[in-house]
Amino acid sequence: MATKPIVGLHHVTAIASDPQRNLDFYTQVLGLRFVKKTVNFDDPGTYHFYFGDDAGKPGTILTFFPWPNANRGTLGAGEVSHTAFSVPVSAIEYWEQRLEANDVRIEAKHERFGKVVLEFSDPDGMKIELVGNAEAAAVESAFANPRFADVPDEVAVRGFYGVTLLERNLAPTESALKLMGYSKVAEEGRRVRFEVAGDALAHRIDVVVDPAAPRGRMGAGTVHHVAFRSEDYADQKEWLKVISESLGVSPVMDRDYFRSIYYREPGGVLFELATDIPGFAVDEPLESLGEALRVPAWLQPHYDQIDKALTPITLHKAVKAEAKEEVQA
Structure with missing residues (x-):
């Protein structure tokens, strides 16, 4: 087993679809x-967007x-069905x-494993959840809350x-999660929860088992892959050896802001193990x-051509005092 656990x-x-x-x-x-x-490193004529907390912290x-x-x-077996964010318990209302x-319709509000969950969809139909989580209060709000958001610090998303995961069978996926250090901690109906000892706000994987679930079809509104944290390059190489003993795994790939290896768990979900380093502040x-648009070094000679080919977008920067400015991005 690798010396540093996945957290x-x-x-x-x-x-x-629409950027x-x-x-x-x-x-x-x-x-x-x-x-x-x-x-997108594999399709440089299209964007790759990253959203997160103010510093772009893993998790x-x-x-x-x-x-x-x-x-x-189309959502189906072997895919991520819902992506959940933590918010303070007092922030649900x-x-x-x-x-x-x-004009975002709340599709469900219910309790799961003792916590209130709001379910809704993004404009492409991707299923998002906000979970009232007491542990979220431990995250420093000034760090978590983006400086250009008009959401008050005390109710901001905390990662x-x-x-x-939607799966037809539990056992093969459970085996892969166990390999990665996850343990079964709870069950509720067809939902089984797995956790690792680590980051309090990003250490849970739920598996919903439906033997009759059809296979999904990748497209707008679906999750392409889920990435887990590896602390550094040496740690990642250790995990590469461990994972390769049970699952097919890619070589290490440099993604500029982290290095990655990719492998598919037996149920079909594509997993990635990404390093915490060097992080998103490495080039700006x-x-x-x-x-500003950033491209990898090997594409830098084509920067102007790529920039002109991309769909123009505008980043709206909110200010908490309710004044607003726009930046042509």
């Missing part, structure tokens, strides 16, 4: 920070491949009102709570994260 989620990557609509929803409605505007990052005119995906004020100041 939870690093990021979740999903597919969107501006995606940007507006996650910054203006959910109040996340636009941490990085770069390109807070939701990323998107926004492909204009992408067809809507605020978020009910904020979502309704922004991930966890994700839900913390104060201006996400405001």
